[in-house]
Amino acid sequence: MSSQLLFAQNSGCSLHVAARRLCTTCNKKNCRRVVEEKTRTLTWFCLFRSPKKYDASRQNVEDSANQRGWSKEVFNFYLWLKENGVYLSDKASWAHPPHRLVIAEETKDEGEFSGRGLLSSRNVNLGEKVLEIPDRLMLTKKLALETLPASVMELVEDEYVAIALLLLFEHNKGDSSFFKPYLDILPSLDEINPLFWWSDEDLLLLQGSPTLSACQQLREKLVREYTYLENHIIPQIPNLARIDFRQFQWAFGILFSRAICFPSTKRIALVPYADLLNHSPFCSAFIDEESIPLGNGRTEAVVYVDRLYQPYEQVYVSYGPRSNQELLLLYGFSLERNPFDCVEITIGLDKEDPLYNEKCRMLDAYEKSPQQSFPLYMDRYPVEMAEFLRFCCVDTLEELEGDFGTVVSENNEKLALQKLANYISDQLSQYPTSLEEDERIVRDRVMFQTLSRNQRMAIRQRLGEKRILRSTLRNLQRNVRL
Numbered sequence: 316m317s318s319q320l321l322f323a324q325n326s327g328c329s330l331h332v333a334a335r336r337l338c339t340t341c342n343k344k345n346c347r348r349v350v351e352e353k354t355r356t357l358t359w360f361c362l363f364r365s366p367k368k369y370d371a372s373r374q375n376v377e378d379s380a381n382q383r384g385w386s387k388e389v390f391n392f393y394l395w396l397k398e399n400g401v402y403l404s405d406k407a408s409w410a411h412p413p414h415r416l417v418i419a420e421e422t423k424d425e426g427e428f429s430g431r432g433l434l435s436s437r438n439v440n441l442g443e444k445v446l447e448i449p450d451r452l453m454l455t456k457k458l459a460l461e462t463l464p465a466s467v468m469e470l471v472e473d474e475y476v477a478i479a480l481l482l483l484f485e486h487n488k489g490d491s492s493f494f495k496p497y498l499d500i501l502p503s504l505d506e507i508n509p510l511f512w513w514s515d516e517d518l519l520l521l522q523g524s525p526t527l528s529a530c531q532q533l534r535e536k537l538v539r540e541y542t543y544l545e546n547h548i549i550p551q552i553p554n555l556a557r558i559d560f561r562q563f564q565w566a567f568g569i570l571f572s573r574a575i576c577f578p579s580t581k582r583i584a585l586v587p588y589a590d591l592l593n594h595s596p597f598c599s600a601f602i603d604e605e606s607i608p609l610g611n612g613r614t615e616a617v618v619y620v621d622r623l624y625q626p627y628e629q630v631y632v633s634y635g636p637r638s639n640q641e642l643l644l645l646y647g648f649s650l651e652r653n654p655f656d657c658v659e660i661t662i663g664l665d666k667e668d669p670l671y672n673e674k675c676r677m678l679d680a681y682e683k684s685p686q687q688s689f690p691l692y693m694d695r696y697p698v699e700m701a702e703f704l705r706f707c708c709v710d711t712l713e714e715l716e717g718d719f720g721t722v723v724s725e726n727n728e729k730l731a732l733q734k735l736a737n738y739i740s741d742q743l744s745q746y747p748t749s750l751e752e753d754e755r756i757v758r759d760r761v762m763f764q765t766l767s768r769n770q771r772m773a774i775r776q777r778l779g780e781k782r783i784l785r786s787t788l789r790n791l792q793r794n795v796r797l
């Protein structure tokens with residue numbers, strides 16, 4: 316498919332391209348036979364693929380792009396989508412209603428720059444389908460297996476790694492990649508700005524925050540993955556031998572911030588155009604995959620909106636119930652208002668506990684570890700955390716046989732809540748600044764705007780964490796006299 320399209324594009328060039336080839340009969344460069352052979356091929360080709368009207372406008376790409384307020388790259392991307400079967404016309408056809416979206420080069424959310432996005436170009440009704448992207452435009456593991464050497468790819472199990480390799484392979488192909496117009500609009504690492512890419516100086520602003528250790532873990536994971544691929548996989552893929560760690564991080568930055576895991580099939584894909592939709596935690600629309608009716612098993616990515624949109628409003632999807640830590644680590648932004656924001660805490664058995672071995676044995680039987688992590692939300696924490704805390708604080712063998720879903724004993728309940736309160740107080744004491752100090756910085760809007768984006772994100776992040784920790788501590792203190 317991709318070679319067919321490349322041929323279609325090249326076929327627009329003059330026949331000199333063909334004449335430059337050597338004639339297999341007389342071994343000369345400009346032999347008429349070669350030209351005639353190429354002309355015949357072109358004629359056949361044109362019978363099936365008549366030149367598209369918008370080909371003419373290609374000569375004026377910049378003018379047309381300017382008229383729409385787009386960069387040349389976005390305009391070429393738009394043409395590529397149209398050429399490849401994405402219905403983008405604002406007029407209805409017999410098979411399609413008018414397309415309802417338009418690309419915006421710049422969007423803002425909560426006063427922060429959020430890159431490109433998609434706006435409604437007219438009224439959009441609740442439940443309307445606004446996007447249909449055919450499977451063949453997506454970068455998937457399936458395509459990676461078809462494109463990259465099978466002997467190497469059988470060693471790659473991870474879907475993300477397979478797509479990252481495909482992305483780098485296509486990127487290295489440059490102009491000859493079918494995906495070039497898409498690759499040209501993908502952001503650089505500096506533009507994505509995920510936490511793992513921040514300078515140490517900026518990361519210092521997250522001192523004491525669990526987000527800092529999450530970032531460190533992600534960095535180590537990326538190094539481990541790259542080292543493995545560099546030793547075992549990359550040298551065996553023609554065209555990839557020159558991949559360095561920075562390019563590898565770019566590919567993962569792209570995947571972390573734009574790959575979609577379709578809820579209905581759990582398949583992971585980079586979906587051009589659909590990946591221009593920005594995230595709102597208040598939105599319940601999402602990008603999914605559907606079979607095309609009478610499409611012989613082919614699928615497409617689709618989005619059904621979850622509310623009415625007026626013309627020129629930004630259309631959002633949800634990237635899932637993500638905390639600010641996840642958003643910052645993977646997507647390079649965090650939100651002031653995020654109902655899914657939480658702080659992950661890790662609680663463990665006390666090694667000095669006389670029942671330590673017995674408790675480990677019991678946990679082992681349920682394939683659970685002696686250290687477990689749980690999310691703390693502003694107004695709640697999970698039932699499983701309460702159960703685990705009660706289990707950790709049990710101090711008799713009889714109680715170990717009990718049901719931890721309810722209060723085991725008054726004393727046990729108090730100990731469990733005390734353990735949690737101690738953990739939270741300890742966590743709060745790790746930050747060099749207090750919640751009140753951070754609030755003062757954020758409240759001074761003029762001063763706050765003079766900070767760099769990373770500084771603003773970091774301060775917002777640690778303030779959000781402190782608010783959750785403080786609120787949980789207050790609730791604990793209110794429930795039990797600690």
Ligand SMILES: C[S@@+](CC[C@H](N)C(=O)[O-])C[C@H]1O[C@@H](n2cnc3c(N)ncnc32)[C@H](O)[C@@H]1O
Nearest residue numbers: 424429430431572573590591592593594646648
């Ligand atoms: C799937 S892409 C969406 C398109 C992207 N804005 C672009 O310019 O290509 C995800 C990226 O968009 C940006 N983004 C999405 N939602 C955002 C939001 N609510 N606030 C700030 N940035 C957002 C982040 O940079 C994120 O990494």
